[in-house]
Amino acid sequence: MVTIYDIAKKANVSAMTVSRVINNKGRISEKTRNKVKRIMEELNYVPNEMARSLVLRETQVLFLLVTDITNPFFTTLARGAEDAANKLGYRLLFGNSDESLEKEREYVDTILKSRVDGVLLAPAGDGSLPHLESLRAHGVPFVLLDREVPGIGSDVVLGDSREGTRMLMEHMIALGHKEIALVNGSPEVSSARLRATAYKEALKLNDLAAPPERILELSYAPRSSLARIGEWLDGLHPLPTAILCGNNMMAIQTIQAIRKKGLRVPEDISVCCFDDLGPVGEIDPFLTVAAQQAYQFGYKGMQLLIGRIADKENDGGDDAWTRVLLPAELVVRRSVADLR
Amino acid sequence: MVTIYDIAKKANVSAMTVSRVINNKGRISEKTRNKVKRIMEELNYVPNEMARSLVLRETQVLFLLVTDITNPFFTTLARGAEDAANKLGYRLLFGNSDESLEKEREYVDTILKSRVDGVLLAPAGDGSLPHLESLRAHGVPFVLLDREVPGIGSDVVLGDSREGTRMLMEHMIALGHKEIALVNGSPEVSSARLRATAYKEALKLNDLAAPPERILELSYAPRSSLARIGEWLDGLHPLPTAILCGNNMMAIQTIQAIRKKGLRVPEDISVCCFDDLGPVGEIDPFLTVAAQQAYQFGYKGMQLLIGRIADKENDGGDDAWTRVLLPAELVVRRSVADLR
């Protein structure tokens, strides 16, 4: 490995001079600067960021931890975060916790050990509290995405779960649906709680029955719930005419479960959900959704995070926490039948 | 920040003793070991990986660079790579080059600077050669995924583009299609070249015409080609009865372009492509594809990479390059019309 000392020796200067050339700091004559630069190219020098970060105590690296890398909501969010990070001069690394507190814990440990400058994360659930406390205790700034965690304050970018749910519910009710079920994420997750509450509110407001068995609570975790949704449906009498799903991945599995029973969507049961489906969903614009601004989640979250880091460095930063609430948009397609 | 020196002082031992406890190396009495461990917990100590890596000259970190993080092929691949890396004790970081040589160059520079132990990458194209040469020159092991780059040898995991294309072509031809067009990735990309060649072979083998204007070459880059596909279609007389697409994202855009002209898939024009669509595609199993084993690309690639790293450390490793060819599977759905 070529180091600044190798360069220094060959250029007949001190290592410090090389360092100054690299960082464009301090006073260097044009002649020396060019000589050093030439030799750096000659030797194919690449700075060792680890040595640099060790002494500077900052890495210029940020971390994005999502709960499902195969969910288009999160990949779009990731692109937003990436764009913002690059624009603001940071490098961005991704991790995927798969909705698992255990994997999240491992990633948090990695983050702490690697002295990343800040973290953008969608927490796996309320059980993420100790992980966030770790980050806080070690002075690592973080911004939460999509979900809050009770017990700890922080900047956060949220979707408007309440209003989004209301829109979906009103849509279904307006089309004549009265028996509406809910397939939701775990109540461990703040967004799922808000959606459940708004779901019940909407039923009550419209004088509709809300038998508790019509709510199924599952993990948001991908690829795991098909069978359980099927069993739950088997136990429902009468079947609901429509099902609201807590997110896009659950809606997909719900549709599959319905079809497995030989029923059709939306003719037999309607389905709608939170979050859009990304490019793949465009092939067949079928699912009615409350689309969230996934890209903005990442972009705004990254801006908040980098703002925090700057505050911290300027020793300011005793601001209150910022809370960004992104509106959802009702996108009506064909998965909810008109019963009127 | 708590360091081993803080621990050492409080435990009345030397820093080296603390280091030994952390790494379970050398001889330590149970008594000292426990004392040190207790104090580490008390002070909430987290090792500084950067300092550690600096002296050890290895990071235990691997990098996965894909060309489109919103493509389900790559997110599934990423999960495979992640699983393999975790199983084998490495941490994995992701990057997204967006099919851009420039972004790829930036990521490669980041990789070099951060002294990652190895890289798994889908190169943006033949223009990636200098990037790979950089990695090679700096002794960073890498494994290519999905695409080869002429001019440099390496381990590589490829899909069987030739056979996959053949299967798709035979399928269309068997259903009576004679005017088959190709919307392909850039000839800068090895997989696109193979697919183009196999496409022409299949036409010739079946005595079908192959007018050059029936081939459209675009970037695989996402979200950019809709308009150009539309214009290209406008210039084709007669319209093809079927279009083979170089990958799933292009197929989506092709379908959209066809519909924008007021035509239907598959009634007016059939479409099929390489790569499946992931969970979102399950909502409406519509697109006929040559499904590649995305997860295996990541999993096998990671195994190869870690194997290389081990070879390098054991000073062995003058093996020839390994070349894994993963078969594609024809998944017939509804996007190709039966003309018979």
Added chain:
DNA sequence: AATAAATGAGTTACCGATAACTCCAAATTA
């Protein structure tokens, strides 16, 4: 012309860990 200021660079210490070597005392062996 004498003094002050600016320029261009070198020295030294340190960031937080580990390797390699040293050292002492207790246990083992001849």
Added chain:
DNA sequence: TAATTTGGAGTTATCGGTAACTCATTTATT
């Protein structure tokens, strides 16, 4: 009993950079 071995640590140098200070020349100022 003297000579070895071994268990349990400590010392020092080093990884590859940067901050802060120092110092010798030039150049500008009065």
